[in-house]
Amino acid sequence: MQATGSSQQPLLSVEGLRVEFGIDRSVLRAVDGVSFSVNRGATLGIVGESGCGKSVTSLAIMRLVATPPGRYAGGTIRFDGQDLLSLPESQMRRLRGGRIGMIFQEPMTSLNPVYTCGDQIVESLKVHGDLSPKAARDRAVELLDLVRLPSPSKRVDDYPHQLSGGQRQRVMIALALANDPDLLIADEPTTALDVTIQAQILELMKELQDRTGTAILLITHDLGVVAETCDEVVVMYAGTVVEQAPTGALFGDPQHPYTVGLMAAVPRIDVDADRLATIEGSVPPPWQVMPGCRFASRCPLADDRCRNQPPPLREIAPQHRVACWHAPIEGGTA
Numbered sequence: 001m002q003a004t005g006s007s008q009q010p011l012l013s014v015e016g017l018r019v020e021f022g023i024d025r026s027v028l029r030a031v032d033g034v035s036f037s038v039n040r041g042a043t044l045g046i047v048g049e050s051g052c053g054k055s056v057t058s059l060a061i062m063r064l065v066a067t068p069p070g071r072y073a074g075g076t077i078r079f080d081g082q083d084l085l086s087l088p089e090s091q092m093r094r095l096r097g098g099r100i101g102m103i104f105q106e107p108m109t110s111l112n113p114v115y116t117c118g119d120q121i122v123e124s125l126k127v128h129g130d131l132s133p134k135a136a137r138d139r140a141v142e143l144l145d146l147v148r149l150p151s152p153s154k155r156v157d158d159y160p161h162q163l164s165g166g167q168r169q170r171v172m173i174a175l176a177l178a179n180d181p182d183l184l185i186a187d188e189p190t191t192a193l194d195v196t197i198q199a200q201i202l203e204l205m206k207e208l209q210d211r212t213g214t215a216i217l218l219i220t221h222d223l224g225v226v227a228e229t230c231d232e233v234v235v236m237y238a239g240t241v242v243e244q245a246p247t248g249a250l251f252g253d254p255q256h257p258y259t260v261g262l263m264a265a266v267p268r269i270d271v272d273a274d275r276l277a278t279i280e281g282s283v284p285p286p287w288q289v290m291p292g293c294r295f296a297s298r299c300p301l302a303d304d305r306c307r308n309q310p311p312p313l314r315e316i317a318p319q320h321r322v323a324c325w326h327a328p329i330e331g332g333t334a
Contacts, residue, residue: 009081010037010038010039010040011038011039011040011079011080011182011183011215012037012038012061012077012078012079012183012215012217013037013076013077013078014034014035014036014037014057014061014075014076014077014078015035015075015076015077015078016033016034016035016074016075016076017031017033017034017035017057017060017072017074017075017076017077018031018032018033018034018072018073018074018075019031019053019056019057019060019065019070019071019072019073020070020071020073021069021070021071021286022068022069022071023069026287027287028286028287029073029239029286030053030056030239030286031053031056031057031060031239032053032238032239032240033074033075033240033241034053034057034075034236034239034240034241035075035241035313036234036241036244038183038215038216038217039215040182040213040215041209041213041214041215042215042216042231042232043209043215043216043217043218043229043230043231043232044215044216044217044218044230044231044232044233044234045218045219045220045225045226045229045230045232045233045234045247046058046217046218046219046220046233046234046236047220047221047222047223047226047233047234047235047236047262048221048235048236048237049221049237049283050221051283051286052236052237052238052239052283053236053238053239053240054187054219054220054221054236055105055187055188055219057219057236058102058185058187058217058219060072060077061077061079061084061100061185061217062096062100062102062185063084063085063087063089063092063096064096072085079095079099079100079183080099080182094128097124097127097128097175097176097178097179097181098128098179098181099179099181099182099183100181100182100183100184100185101175101176101177101178101179101181101183101184101185101214102176102184102185102186102187103169103172103173103176103184103185103186103187103189104172104187105187105188105189105191106191110172111160111168111171111172111175112160113159113160113161114159115159116156116157116158116159117140117144117155117156117157117158117159117160117163117171118137118140118141118144118155118156118157120171120175121136121139121140121143121144121156121171121174121175121178122136122137122139122140124175124178124179125139125140125178125179128178128179129179137156139178140156140174140178141153141156143174143175143177143178144156144170144171144174146174146177146208147170147171147173147174147177147204147208148170148200148204149167149170149171149174150167155167165193165197166193166194166197166200166201169189169190169193169197169201170201170204172189173189173201173204173205173208177208177212177214180212180214181214182214182215183214183215183216183217184205184209184214184215184216184217185216185217185219186205186216186217186218186219187219188219188220188221189201189202189205189218189220190202190220190222190225191220198225202225202228202229205229206229216229218230223251223262223263223266224266226247227247227251230247231246231247232244232245232246232247232319233245233246233247233250235250235256235258235259235262237258237283237294237295238283238284238286238290238294238295239286239294240294240323241313241321241323242256242258242259242295242313242322242323242324243255243256243258243259243321243322243323243324244313244320244321245317245319245320245321246319246320249317249319249320250320251263255316255320255322255324255327255328255329256295256322256323256324256327257295257299257300257301257324257326257329258279258295258298258299260329261277261279261298262279264277265277265278265279279298280298281297281298282298284297290310291307291308291309291310292305292306292307292308292309292310292311293306293307293309293310293311293323293324293325294310301324301326301329303325305325306325306326309325310323311323311324311325314327316328
């Protein structure tokens with residue numbers, strides 16, 4: 001891994017990011033003023049319901065949002081001091097798969113079906129380095145062994161369809177780690193896997209992080225995964241950040257009514273309840289203009305100010321920021 005910036009500054013810094021899509025004469029603002037940072041060697045989790053803008057945020061960091069119909073409408077993305085949104089595409093290609101790796105949500109559609117797993121890893125090694133064909137193949141086998149793929153010297157010649165879901169995800173991790181990235185973006189890396197394989201993949205990512213010092217940006221809707229793996233958490237709702245805090249503070253004392261609702265909806269064996277708690281209503285569509293808080297229509301604390309004035313993301317405790325007029329909430333209950 002390389003490091004050109006100061007060790008004191010965040011490795012990744014996203015400030016006021018806005019991403020829009022123009023569809024049928026409408027403007028859909030998928031990401032609206034999102035800000036966060038990821039420190040070197042740390043794990044930041046981004047959580048929220050489907051459609052909240054998590055994946056679009058990760059694609060924006062990689063500069064993979066299709067333009068058109070997408071558009072970077074504002075904000076900055078800085079990686080080790082470089083503004084990614086102003087980089088020429090040739091420089092961005094060197095960063096993708098090099099210093100920034102990404103594990104996509106569904107490996108079956110992310111891996112090329114007509115190339116072997118080994119060939120795809122070798123291609124990444126050749127693009128970002130100067131290894132000989134034999135050295136690149138040896139490195140591919142080594143990476144598949146590193147991610148605990150059984151019989152890596154044989155599997156290196158397998159095609160993606162010949163592997164199970166968990167095995168394909170391991171290949172994706174090997175591909176993402178091929179060039180020792182400083183930052184690994186993992187977009188729902190365990191969504192399509194059964195619980196046992198999920199645990200193995202998360203343990204593997206943690207072990208690799210401890211070994212290499214790679215920072216991880218984990219995109220997920222699973223609060224259990226966040227609790228086990230992340231140092232800090234960003235909660236997104238309808239394209240905005242509504243709460244950001246260290247993991248312990250967020251789970252110990254959630255302060256946004258949406259976060260409180262998410263926590264209450266998690267099944268627990270120590271709570272005797274006939275049914276799980278739910279958050280009433282639904283997420284507003286991205287084309288709907290909201291004059292106030294976007295969660296107001298579903299929030300039990302909402303008043304006229306909430307419905308008419310968007311709350312700023314403000315610090316209510318050290319490193320704990322919340323976009324809610326009513327925060328701090330006593331005892332983290334709404």
